[in-house]
Amino acid sequence: MYEKTRTIEWENGIVVTIDQAKLPFETVILEMKSCKEVAEAIKSMKIRGAPLLGAAAAFALALTAYHSRAGNKEQLVKELESAAEILKNTRPTAVNLFWAIERILKGAKNFSGNVNALTAFIVSEAQKIADEDAAANRRIGKYGAELIHDGDTILTHCNAGALATVEYGTALGVIRAAWEQGKMIRVIATETRPKLQGARLTAYELVRDGIGVTLITDNMVGYVMQKGLVNEVVVGADRIVKDAVINKIGTFTVAVLAKEHDIPFYVAAPKSTFDLKITSEDVIIENRSPKEVTHIGSIRVAAEGVKVLNSAFDITPLKYVTAIICESGILYKEDFDKFKA
Numbered sequence: 447m448y449e450k451t452r453t454i455e456w457e458n459g460i461v462v463t464i465d466q467a468k469l470p471f472e473t474v475i476l477e478m479k480s481c482k483e484v485a486e487a488i489k490s491m492k493i494r495g496a497p498l499l500g501a502a503a504a505f506a507l508a509l510t511a512y513h514s515r516a517g518n519k520e521q522l523v524k525e526l527e528s529a530a531e532i533l534k535n536t537r538p539t540a541v542n543l544f545w546a547i548e549r550i551l552k553g554a555k556n557f558s559g560n561v562n563a564l565t566a567f568i569v570s571e572a573q574k575i576a577d578e579d580a581a582a583n584r585r586i587g588k589y590g591a592e593l594i595h596d597g598d599t600i601l602t603h604c605n606a607g608a609l610a611t612v613e614y615g616t617a618l619g620v621i622r623a624a625w626e627q628g629k630m631i632r633v634i635a636t637e638t639r640p641k642l643q644g645a646r647l648t649a650y651e652l653v654r655d656g657i658g659v660t661l662i663t664d665n666m667v668g669y670v671m672q673k674g675l676v677n678e679v680v681v682g683a684d685r686i687v688k689d690a691v692i693n694k695i696g697t698f699t700v701a702v703l704a705k706e707h708d709i710p711f712y713v714a715a716p717k718s719t720f721d722l723k724i725t726s727e728d729v730i731i732e733n734r735s736p737k738e739v740t741h742i743g744s745i746r747v748a749a750e751g752v753k754v755l756n757s758a759f760d761i762t763p764l765k766y767v768t769a770i771i772c773e774s775g776i777l778y779k780e781d782f783d784k785f786k787a
């Protein structure tokens with residue numbers, strides 16, 4: 447079991463996190479000393495989940511600054527820009543990664559002070575991004591718990607838990623907060639093919655916390671809703687744009703089914719996930735390796751030569767979303783209209 451409260455931490459020039467690709471059976475701690483190592487961990491999904499990607503990118507830039515031998519501020523800014531390019535080429539869909547990089551680069555460019563002071567600033571800014579995410583998740587939990595009633599069963603998709611964030615979680619933060627308030631709730635977690643974040647990570651987090659969880663295959667969502675087994679859906683987000691929520695592949699299917707069955711569909715996400723300058727047409731949806739679909743573990747299950755489309759995220763138009771829970775409160779349809787302004 448992973449006992450640290452935070453999924454990612456800065457420890458004197460080392461970024462410490464857990465290898466999520468190995469969970470739930472192996473607890474492997476990663477200690478990273480360079481931006482390249484962090485970028486590699488993001489690419490291979492040892493580090494994943496939108497808010498965690500933001501914090502990891504920020505700490506990766508902090509590593510660049512901390513271990514740099516740059517003799518002046520201008521040189522350090524150049525090194526940070528190169529590191530930022532490496533990070534931006536890891537995963538394209540979650541906006542938090544780009545948001546954190548831009549925040550740090552902007553701060554660095556506007557910084558007046560010498561190179562040592564700039565390094566200290568970058569490290570503290572990265573730490574601030576992590577602290578803010580932890581605080582945002584607690585607030586999301588507090589607001590979101592108001593929507594959950596004693597006796598409810600909540601369906602969640604993928605993993606929007608402590609592991610996907612710095613601490614506590616977004617969708618699982620809402621569930622945790624309701625549970626901490628003493629509400630007797632249960633969770634239905636979808637397995638989330640092909641990377642199984644639901645089976646491997648959400649089930650792990652909830653079992654660890656003693657919150658009742660039932661794992662289902664992704665294609666059971668319609669059936670459990672039809673049988674009246676779900677009171678509400680709470681999911682996270684990788685990017686919230688003017689007209690839609692972008693989240694793990696399968697989210698759109700869950701949302702359409704929820705609407706069909708009059709089940710509230712809630713999205714829990716910090717404001718670092720909002721990207722209200724663009725629409726869903728502008729979002730790059732990551733396509734991943736065919737091997738994630740043709741193989742289960744190392745065993746091939748599909749015929750050689752078959753074509754594969756393995757899109758990692760989908761687009762849920764806002765008309766399917768009952769409310770978005772963020773650290774400032776709960777946003778409803780009338781608030782979504784303002785996104786378009």
Ligand code: MRU
Nearest residue numbers: 494495496604606610682683694
């Ligand atoms: O591919 P992943 O595992 O990084 O995708 C994660 C998700 O889609 C989560 O639901 C989303 O990032 C919200 S995490 C709080």
